[in-house]
Each structure stands twice: as structure tokens, then as C-alpha cells.
Amino acid sequence: MGKKTAIIAEHHNGVLSPVTYELLTLAKRIQEIEAGDICFFILGADTKKPAQTLSTRTGLPVHAVCIPGLAQYNGALYKKALSVLFTQTPFDYILAPHSSSGMDYAPALSMAFGGSCITSVEDVVKTDGGLCFIRYPVWRQLSAKLMADTYPLVLTLQPGALKAFSPEEKTQGPNQVYSQGPIERSVLDITDHSMVYAGTKASPSEGSDLARADVIVSGGRGIREAQNYKYIEMLARLFPRSATGGSRPICDYKWIPYGKQVGITGATVSPKLYIACGISGAPQHVEGMKGAGFIVAVNTDPDAPVFQIADVCIVEDLMEFIPFFIETFKKKRGKEDERNDLGESFLA
Numbered sequence: 001m002g003k004k005t006a007i008i009a010e011h012h013n014g015v016l017s018p019v020t021y022e023l024l025t026l027a028k029r030i031q032e033i034e035a036g037d038i039c040f041f042i043l044g045a046d047t048k049k050p051a052q053t054l055s056t057r058t059g060l061p062v063h064a065v066c067i068p069g070l071a072q073y074n075g076a077l078y079k080k081a082l083s084v085l086f087t088q089t090p091f092d093y094i095l096a097p098h099s100s101s102g103m104d105y106a107p108a109l110s111m112a113f114g115g116s117c118i119t120s121v122e123d124v125v126k127t128d129g130g131l132c133f134i135r136y137p138v139w140r141q142l143s144a145k146l147m148a149d150t151y152p153l154v155l156t157l158q159p160g161a162l163k164a165f166s167p168e169e170k171t172q173g174p175n176q177v178y179s180q181g182p183i184e185r186s187v188l189d190i191t192d193h194s195m196v197y198a199g200t201k202a203s204p205s206e207g208s209d210l211a212r213a214d215v216i217v218s219g220g221r222g223i224r225e226a227q228n229y230k231y232i233e234m235l236a237r238l239f240p241r242s243a244t245g246g247s248r249p250i251c252d253y254k255w256i257p258y259g260k261q262v263g264i265t266g267a268t269v270s271p272k273l274y275i276a277c278g279i280s281g282a283p284q285h286v287e288g289m290k291g292a293g294f295i296v297a298v299n300t301d302p303d304a305p306v307f308q309i310a311d312v313c314i315v316e317d318l319m320e321f322i323p324f325f326i327e328t329f330k331k332k333r334g335k336e337d338e339r340n341d342l343g344e345s346f347l348a
């Protein structure tokens with residue numbers, strides 16, 4: 001009998017998160033190495049619509065579990081419900097997103113079954129010893145391959161690490177009539193008052209300049225210290241309709257406000273031009289800016305992952321490159337106020 005994989009779908013108010021389809025990509029990679037079945041579990045007070053979407057888009061079985069008190073994510077209820085469900089039907093692999101909720105319930109779930117938990121996974125490979133899951137600790141300076149010795153194995157997948165499964169890749173292959181996956185609906189009447197939903201706070205980036213800008217210049221940890229963000233601002237000033245952004249660490253360091261953070265836990269942007277300076281290109285950042293029309297990256301490391309998605313790759317120290325670029329531009333144009341010239345000509 002093959003290995004069984006359960007995917008815990010993530011949704012907010014009935015709208016599925018993109019990571020749910022990325023989890024399916026991971027499940028299929030596992031399935032290519034170890035044949036087996038895949039199905040979805042979706043939990044909530046009302047799962048009718050997202051369950052229908054999942055079954056139609058993927059053709060896979062969906063267990064839609066209605067939990068009356070679960071209108072919003074509640075860690076205590078999730079942990080209780082999943083323990084009940086996976087006791088009824090055991091699985092070898094349980095896949096969850098590495099989101100604030102997945103990070104919360106996944107380790108508890110593996111503990112409940114005496115299994116293993118590998119968090120923040122970005123891919124899977126086959127080795128002589130079995131499946132190895134890849135993650136990148138220490139700001140992507142290292143990669144680690146991890147194996148489990150006890151099962152079930154609960155995995156959390158970094159959002160943006162894998163390409164999302166698209167409906168065109170449905171299991172039956174091209175040129176075939178697809179059927180919907182079966183939906184099994186059930187009601188789980190459980191309660192737990194140890195956690196209560198306190199409300200949702202809008203992201204500070206909502207309504208910020210990032211959403212409207214044609215050009216975004218972003219800085220990362222490569223700027224080394226807060227005062228060097230001036231280089232990012234200098235470069236942005238060359239362009240009309242521009243805004244400055246940044247990676248999460250420099251927001252965490254309080255070098256720039258969180259309203260400027262680009263990425264899965266910040267703003268998702270799609271300007272005509274995105275210039276990433278001193279940003280390594282972690283999936284959590286890339287996920288927020290990959291919709292840009294044209295991407296330029298400035299980085300001292302020629303192997304920086306950001307270069308894999310950049311249209312123009314500049315291997316330079318940003319503190320030298322940006323002033324040199326601005327000076328060269330000024331000389332070439334021979335004008336004091338270069339702002340509109342460069343920007344408009346690029347954006348034209």
C-alpha cells in the first residue's frame with residue numbers, strides 16, 4: 001500500500017491562500033518518489049465554497065470539516081480537531097503551510113501522534129536513506145537536508161518556495177475530461193475556550209505608496225546600517241511615481257517602518273520596475289515582488305538567489321554602485337534635475 005498524504009488547506013474567510021496549491025506541488029513531489037494518495041482537509045465554520053474550489057481545481061478528494069465555532073483561525077480548536085481527524089484516518093505525511101497558523105499547530109500535531117515535524121521546508125529530494133527535506137537556515141547562507149525517523153511526518157512549507165500547482169496540471173494528464181474530486185462533508189462539534197479571536201489588524205502597508213508606485217527601489221540587509229538607506233532613497237528619487245521598500249529584516253531592525261516591507265508578510269507589489277538592492281531573494285521576499293514588470297538586482301554575491309528572477313543582474317557593492325550610477329547619469333544628461341528624464345525615458 002502506498003504512502004498517504006494529507007494537505008491542510010489554508011483559507012481566510014473562504015478564500016484559499018496560494019500556499020495551499022504550493023502544498024500540492026510538494027505532495028506531488030513526494031508522490032513521485034514514494035507512490036501514494038493525496039487528499040485535502042479544510043476546516044472552518046463554513047468550508048462549502050473553498051472545498052468546492054479545491055475539488056474542481058485539483059480533482060482530488062477533499063474532506064470539508066465544519067466546526068461551528070471556527071469562523072476565524074483558532075489554534076486550540078485546530079489542534080483538537082486535527083488530532084481527532086488524524087486519529088480516525090492516519091496519514092504518513094501531513095502538509096501544512098509555514099504561515100503563522102501552520103507554525104502554530106504543526107508541531108503540536110506531530111507531538112500528539114509521537115511523529116516528527118520538519119518546519120520551513122522548501123523542497124524534497126530522494127537519497128539512499130529515503131526522503132530528505134530541504135530548508136535554508138541562517139538567512140539562506142546554509143542549506144540543511146532533514147529526514148524523519150518517526151511517522152507521521154508533519155511538514156510546514158515556506159510560502160513561495162515552490163511553484164503553485166495549476167489546474168492545467170491535474171492528475172489525469174492533458175486532453176482529458178477532468179472530474180471533480182469527491183467532497184466528504186462532516187461536522188465536528190468541539191469547543192475550546194483557551195484561545196479567543198481578538199480581531200484582525202490591517203497591514204500598515206495597505207494604502208501606502210508601494211501600491212501605487214511605478215518604480216520601487218528596495219533595500220535589504222546588504223545596506224548594513226540604517227543610515228545607508230539613504231542610497232535607496234537617492235536612487236528612488238531619480239524616478240517619477242517611485243517609492244522605497246525593503247526586506248523584512250530591515251523592518252525588524254527598525255531601520256524602516258513595517259509599512260515598507262515587501263513580501264508574504266508585507267506588501268505584494270507589481271510595479272513596472274523593481275530594483276532590489278542588497279536583498280538575497282528569499283522566497284518570502286520574492287513572493288511579494290515577482291509580479292513586477294522588470295526586475296533589477298544589485299548584490300555583491302554572484303550566487304544570490306535574487307539573480308535567478310532578475311532581468312538585469314548587477315554584481316556590485318550597492319554603496320558604490322548607486323552613487324556611481326547617479327553621477328554617471330547626471331554627467332550624461334548634464335542636467336541638475338535629472339528626476340523626470342531618467343524615469344520617464346525608462347518607463348516609456
Ligand SMILES: Cc1cc2nc3c(=O)[nH]c(=O)nc-3n(C[C@H](O)[C@H](O)[C@H](O)COP(=O)(O)OP(=O)(O)OC[C@H]3O[C@@H](n4cnc5c(N)ncnc54)[C@H](O)[C@@H]3O)c2cc1C
Nearest residue numbers: 220221222247248263264265278279280285299300301318
Ligand atoms: C514566516 C516568515 C515570513 C517572512 N516574510 C518575509 C517578508 O514578507 N519579506 C521579506 O523580505 N522577508 C520575509 N521573511 C524573511 C526571509 O526569509 C529572509 O530572511 C529575508 O527576506 C532576507 O532579507 P534580506 O535579503 O534583506 O537579507 P539577507 O538574506 O541577509 O541578504 C542580504 C543580501 O545582501 C547582499 N549584500 C551584502 N552586502 C552588500 C552590499 N554592500 N551591496 C550589495 N549587496 C550586498 C548579500 O550578498 C545578501 O545576498 C520571512 C521569514 C519567515 C520565516
